[in-house]
Amino acid sequence: AQTVTQSQPEMSVQEAETVTLSCTYDTSESNYYLFWYKQPPSRQMILVIRQEAYKQQNATENRFSVNFQKAAKSFSLKISDSQLGDTAMYFCAFAETSGSRLTFGEGTQLTVNP
């Protein structure tokens, strides 16, 4: 069974600085998808970024980028120029290509301080 681990329950960063959230996973699959979801206080789950395992290039979405290390089974999220609106719980998630079931990590609560 796949597992996803986020080892940082809480993190904080100053506005305009850069922060990196860590995620590791375990799977025997060779092709799969990885995601970062954001959950602000409104509790809505919002997709931040996704990575396909067969693509070597790291995904980027504006200020958000990932460092995908397939051999190490690591998938970290970097947030550049942090903004107050980035304050949220961030979840790393894994999906098998065929099953479409998401396995989530425990979450990291990020606080951006003014």
Place this chain on the structure above:
Amino acid sequence: DADVTQTPRNRITKTGKRIMLECSQTKGHDRMYWYRQDPGLGLRLIYYSFDVKDINKGEISDGYSVSRQAQAKFSLSLESAIPNQTALYFCATSEPTGTDTQYFGPGTRLTVL
């Protein structure tokens, strides 16, 4: 936009009561999911459905049942609610295209006293 809606948004009930949480979607997706979120545990899959006639148990299905009334509707029932089912419940949808990106509803906060 409200492509995935959940009702109710909040619910307080008592132990032993039957509760139904409803999910509707206008995205035209075949696949629908129910997750529960508990602090420190992330989201865990309760049930999922790939089409109206295909319903599958997730990792924590005990104490829950589901009904897929139509492509757009997927309901979760607690036949006899217990306090440890107090949680935030999410419905999600996805397309069967292999991208596995899921789109979530706004969640239902359920409290069982």
